Amino acid sequence: MNPLAASTAAIPPLDLTGKGGFASLGPAFFTALQPTPLPQPHWIGVSTDVADLLALDAGWMASDEALQVFTGNARLPGSTPLASVYSGHQFGVWAGQLGDGRAILLGETPGGLEVQLKGSGRTPYSRMGDGRAVLRSSIREFLCSEAMHALGVPTSRALCVTGSPAPVRREEIESAAVVTRVAQSFVRFGHFEHFAARGQVNELRLLADYVIDRYYPACRSTEQPGGNAYAALLQAVSERTATLMAHWQAVGFCHGVMNTDNMSILGLTIDYGPFQFLDAFVPGHVCNHSDTQGRYAYNRQPNVAYWNLFCLAQALLPLIGDEEQAQAALVSYKTVFSDDFMARMRAKLGLTAQRAGDAELIDHILLLLAKNGVDYTIFWRRLSHAVAQNDFEPVRDLFADRAGWDQWLLSYSELLALTDKAVSAHLMLSSNPKFVLRNHLGEQAIRAAKQGDFSELQTLQRLLQHPFDEHPGHDAWADFPPDWASSIEISCSS
Numbered sequence: 001m002n003p004l005a006a007s008t009a010a011i012p013p014l015d016l017t018g019k020g021g022f023a024s025l026g027p028a029f030f031t032a033l034q035p036t037p038l039p040q041p042h043w044i045g046v047s048t049d050v051a052d053l054l055a056l057d058a059g060w061m062a063s064d065e066a067l068q069v070f071t072g073n074a075r076l077p078g079s080t081p082l083a084s085v086y087s088g089h090q091f092g093v094w095a096g097q098l099g100d101g102r103a104i105l106l107g108e109t110p111g112g113l114e115v116q117l118k119g120s121g122r123t124p125y126s127r128m129g130d131g132r133a134v135l136r137s138s139i140r141e142f143l144c145s146e147a148m149h150a151l152g153v154p155t156s157r158a159l160c161v162t163g164s165p166a167p168v169r170r171e172e173i174e175s176a177a178v179v180t181r182v183a184q185s186f187v188r189f190g191h192f193e194h195f196a197a198r199g200q201v202n203e204l205r206l207l208a209d210y211v212i213d214r215y216y217p218a219c220r221s222t223e224q225p226g227g228n229a230y231a232a233l234l235q236a237v238s239e240r241t242a243t244l245m246a247h248w249q250a251v252g253f254c255h256g257v258m259n260t261d262n263m264s265i266l267g268l269t270i271d272y273g274p275f276q277f278l279d280a281f282v283p284g285h286v287c288n289h290s291d292t293q294g295r296y297a298y299n300r301q302p303n304v305a306y307w308n309l310f311c312l313a314q315a316l317l318p319l320i321g322d323e324e325q326a327q328a329a330l331v332s333y334k335t336v337f338s339d340d341f342m343a344r345m346r347a348k349l350g351l352t353a354q355r356a357g358d359a360e361l362i363d364h365i366l367l368l369l370a371k372n373g374v375d376y377t378i379f380w381r382r383l384s385h386a387v388a389q390n391d392f393e394p395v396r397d398l399f400a401d402r403a404g405w406d407q408w409l410l411s412y413s414e415l416l417a418l419t420d421k422a423v424s425a426h427l428m429l430s431s432n433p434k435f436v437l438r439n440h441l442g443e444q445a446i447r448a449a450k451q452g453d454f455s456e457l458q459t460l461q462r463l464l465q466h467p468f469d470e471h472p473g474h475d476a477w478a479d480f481p482p483d484w485a486s487s488i489e490i491s492c493s494s
């Protein structure tokens with residue numbers, strides 16, 4: 001027998017034997033179970049970047065075994081699949097127990113990455129749901145996770161999507177799909193709220209200690225607020241969340257369902273449902289058709305995140321022990337958000353230093369963009385080229401209110417004159433993406449994929465992987481949305 005062959009066979013293709021991960025918390029936190037198989041699976045999309053991150057062999061990734069594993073039809077050696085329990089506030093109202101109703105954690109790599117299937121069948125937390133995800137929403141989650149990563153926004157990643165002809169009932173009959181997601185942790189605010197609501201303080205402490213030890217070890221330092229590690233945790237989560245909000249607002253991303261069960265304890269973007277990148281800059285834009293009150297409108301996101309942090313603070317209160325300390329932990333949210341947002345906007349404007357007048361300039365341009373209904377992504381990209389080429393006419397063309405634009409350009413030019421043009425242009429072209437996952441682009445990829453044509457999905461994936469590059473010949477993907485784009489209705493149904 002060839003000894004080499006024997007040793008390679010012993011190495012699992014995806015090593016999920018990581019120890020001390022979520023499964024080590026014990027049965028109060030999850031139910032161990034297997035995914036429910038789906039018939040006749042096929043590949044929809046794969047991210048080679050994430051495959052590399054997981055050190056997956058390209059040959060294995062292309063194999064039928066991988067297809068079966070990531071559809072939930074075959075077991076990986078060493079994996080201990082589980083669905084976790086959490087609760088949460090949905091649309092501002094306490095919703096009680098939720099949990100992974102259609103997500104199953106396969107396990108964790110020795111490097112500390114959790115690998116999770118979404119859409120892999122019912123769990124004890126499915127409530128009325130079928131445990132499935134449809135092809136349309138799975139493609140959106142897959143593409144957007146990777147697009148956000150390429151934009152530099154903290155996010156869960158997506159390794160792949162597989163599809164199956166199995167019918168899934170939504171407004172109409174659709175087909176099933178499974179997304180394989182990857183993150184350091186899928187723990188949500190809602191996990192803490194769950195144990196707090198039940199008065200299970202021991203479990204609450206176990207969870208908080210687990211999160212601190214693994215992800216926020218600096219919170220153990222006595223320098224932290226009042227020497228209270230749990231208050232320090234709250235502050236650290238609050239600041240990461242503030243940074244995430246600054247990213248979202250600057251890039252024009254609407255999440256759509258900012259329920260506390262969709263808020264990551266690591267400040268990652270998780271749960272890509274009815275999200276949308278803004279087309280025209282409409283500050284009050286609501287991307288989720290089910291959000292009739294506009295609770296999660298684009299311009300409300302930073303405040304909603306703050307509200308959600310109050311829910312987390314409430315949940316951590318039994319551990320923090322003192323209401324004042326809990327409140328103090330949230331104080332830095334506003335300055336972290338606004339400092340980070342301003343820094344991002346300055347970079348979008350090519351301003352390399354902080355100067356008096358920045359804030360006014362930024363407020364003013366956002367007001368003009370809103371008044372003129374200017375396309376958000378196109379504006380920033382054109383402005384970047386305008387600075388590079390010293391020709392602002394193509395930007396001016398975007399505004400009905402030419403006088404308003406001219407006036408703004410005057411003040412902008414004064415600040416720009418203080419910087420090196422080449423440096424500004426470079427900064428702008430690497431801060432203002434040419435390509436974002438607009439709704440209509442996702443829709444086109446989905447329509448083609450439903451017909452078995454994955455070329456559009458692959459093109460889009462390639463462009464979104466390098467959103468700051470020019471990609472000659474692909475200007476159509478960076479163009480204004482077609483008229484029909486505004487009629488796309490994305491709801492919670494997924």
Ligand SMILES: Nc1ncnc2c1ncn2[C@@H]1O[C@H](COP(=O)(O)OP(=O)(O)OP(=O)(O)O)[C@@H](O)[C@H]1O
Pocket residue numbers: 098099100101102103118125126127128129130131132133257259261262270271272273492494
């Ligand atoms: N089809 C379904 N079957 C079972 N449970 C579901 C289904 N759709 C949603 N849920 C559950 O309803 C709750 C809220 O759903 P939400 O849309 O926020 O999450 P999700 O998209 O399913 O998953 P995630 O947050 O993990 O990305 C969660 O507990 C979720 O597991």
Ligand SMILES: [Mg+2]
Pocket residue numbers: 261262271
């Ligand atoms: Mg969710």
